[in-house]
Amino acid sequence: MRVAIIGCGYFAQFHRDAWARLPVEVVALCDAERAKAEAAGRDVPGARAFTDAAAMLEEARPELVDIVTPPATHADLVALCAAHGIPAICQKPLAPDWATAVGIVETAERAGTPLLVHENFRFMPWFAEAERLVRDGAVGEPLDISFRLRSGDGQGPEAYLSRQPYFRSMKRFLVHETVIHLIDVFRFIFGEVAGVFARLRRLNPAIVGEDAATVLFAFAEPRRSGIVDGNRLLDHPSDDPRMTNGVLLVEGTGGQLRLDGFGRLFLRPHRGEEREHRYAWERRGYGGDCVFRQTSAALAHLRDGAPVPNTARAWLRNMEVEEAIYRSAEEGRFVSV
Numbered sequence: 001m002r003v004a005i006i007g008c009g010y011f012a013q014f015h016r017d018a019w020a021r022l023p024v025e026v027v028a029l030c031d032a033e034r035a036k037a038e039a040a041g042r043d044v045p046g047a048r049a050f051t052d053a054a055a056m057l058e059e060a061r062p063e064l065v066d067i068v069t070p071p072a073t074h075a076d077l078v079a080l081c082a083a084h085g086i087p088a089i090c091q092k093p094l095a096p097d098w099a100t101a102v103g104i105v106e107t108a109e110r111a112g113t114p115l116l117v118h119e120n121f122r123f124m125p126w127f128a129e130a131e132r133l134v135r136d137g138a139v140g141e142p143l144d145i146s147f148r149l150r151s152g153d154g155q156g157p158e159a160y161l162s163r164q165p166y167f168r169s170m171k172r173f174l175v176h177e178t179v180i181h182l183i184d185v186f187r188f189i190f191g192e193v194a195g196v197f198a199r200l201r202r203l204n205p206a207i208v209g210e211d212a213a214t215v216l217f218a219f220a221e222p223r224r225s226g227i228v229d230g231n232r233l234l235d236h237p238s239d240d241p242r243m244t245n246g247v248l249l250v251e252g253t254g255g256q257l258r259l260d261g262f263g264r265l266f267l268r269p270h271r272g273e274e275r276e277h278r279y280a281w282e283r284r285g286y287g288g289d290c291v292f293r294q295t296s297a298a299l300a301h302l303r304d305g306a307p308v309p310n311t312a313r314a315w316l317r318n319m320e321v322e323e324a325i326y327r328s329a330e331e332g333r334f335v336s337v
Contacts, residue, residue, distance in 0.1 A: 001303060004028040004060055006053055006077060007068035008040040010163045011091070014286045015068050015118075016043045018295040028060035053077060057084050064088070064302060066295075068118075070166045071096045078104050082111035089298050091118045093176050094315065098323050105312045116298050116308065117315040121181035122188045123293040125281035126259050130250060131189045133257055133277070138267055140254020145190050145217075146227040147182050149246040152235025157206045173209025174230055175200065175325050178245070182228050183318045188309070189250065192220040193321045195336040198328040203233050215325055218334075236261045243287060263288055 001024045005015055008031035019026050020043070030050040031037040037049035050056035057065075057080065065081050067074060067090040074090050081088040088108070094117055095101035108115035121127060134142050153159065160167040167173060175198075187193060201212040211233060217226035235241040238261025248259035255269040263281065268274035281288050300306035321337050328335040 001025070001299070002027045002061065002063045003066060004030065004056055004062035004064070005040075005066045005068060006030045006056075007091075008033075008036040009068070011286075012040065012068040013043070014291040015066055015295065016040060017285055018292040019066070020044065021292060022296060022299055024064075024299065027062055028056045030056045053080055057081070057086065062086060066118075067091060075100055075104050075107075078115060079107050082108050082113045082115075085111065085113055087114040087116075087302050089116045089118050089295075090312070092315070093180060094312065094319065096172075096176075098319060101316060101319050105316060108312060114302055115312040116301070117310050117312050118291075118294060118298075119181070119184050119310045119315055119318070120287065120290040120294040121185050122309065123290040123297065124244070125279070125288040125290070125293070126244065126248070126263050126265060127185050127188065128293075129265060129277075129279045129281075130248065130257055130259065133265075133267070134189055134250055134252075137254065139250055139252030139257050140270070141223070142190060142250060142252040143223060144225050144227075144249075144251040145186060146229070146249050147185070147246055148236065149178065149182065149228060149230035149232075150234045150236035150241060151178070151232050151245045152241040154204055154207075154211050154232030156204070159204055159206055168207045170207075170209045172326065173207065174211050174213050174232060175215075175322055176209070178232070179213055179215065179228055179230055179325070180318055180322050182230075183321045184315075186217055186226050186228075187318070187321075190217075190219055190221075190224050190226060192317075193337055194218045194220045194222075195334055196321065196324050196328050197334040198325045200326075200329040203231070213325075213329075238262055243283075245287075 003024045026044045028048045029037045065088045071093045195218040197216040199214045200210040212231040215228045250257040258266045265277045267277045301308040324335040324337045
């Protein structure tokens with residue numbers, strides 16, 4: 001399969017690494033800044049560098065496009081791929097707002113071209129293993145799930161400039177850019193979200209959007225509850241706070257499951273002693289090699305029809321929950337989804 005990558009910013013390095021390890025040919029790299037595309041090409045021998053996506057599709061003739069650009073660019077790029085009948089994988093957030101996101105999904109559906117959202121947190125090995133353990137009854141009946149998000153990269157006037165500077169101008173930031181991952185993780189481990197109550201704060205005056213959030217989740221299973229406590233100014237015990245981005249706790253009638261900042265999982269039976277649960281994963285790339293795991297699953301779906309959870313239509317549910325969070329914070333009330 002011939003693959004083209006649009007976007008050669010900070011995070012695209014993990015996409016290039018993933019594709020390089022899969023049975024595909026990366027034939028083109030595109031970025032509005034030619035220097036970035038040419039520099040990225042050093043990682044992908046033989047790939048042609050472009051600054052214009054339309055020209056790239058015409059000349060390189062890819063069979064799949066991986067879109068790794070900021071949200072405001074996604075509608076035009078997905079429409080371009082759809083017009084050429086080319087399947088695409090698009091980074092999250094899918095769009096800056098709900099209406100645009102729905103329009104993107106409908107554009108691909110009208111054209112009959114597959115569209116996946118690059119939602120990689122559920123492919124982090126600790127979340128995948130946590131879901132398996134909970135499903136297999138490791139905590140008994142699961143009742144509570146919480147995640148304390150502490151990436152520690154948001155302090156000071158230079159916050160985010162060196163890595164992803166567009167973060168600073170996003171009117172919706174923490175929930176739209178980061179908590180959206182945890183919405184998907186909570187749905188993955190605990191089932192469908194039924195409603196939310198949220199309080200959002202902006203702590204760093206150098207940015208536009210919120211960088212702290214406390215969100216209470218209600219689930220379709222009424223005995224279950226969840227909390228995301230997010231703050232990008234603060235960190236947590238880890239040699240790389242952005243690897244897990246925080247710590248997870250799942251509690252049930254039979255005990256609890258805990259994730260620490262080093263990717264380790266611990267199980268403690270009810271009224272018993274905690275022990276480490278060892279499982280296999282590789283510390284490579286970003287988040288336990290989650291980009292490779294997600295990209296592998298996407299390729300298997302597009303090439304072989306294997307099921308995936310992150311088709312664009314299915315992913316919209318995450319953004320629907322996101323919209324409810326912002327509405328809850330604005331109106332100061334619980335919002336059903």
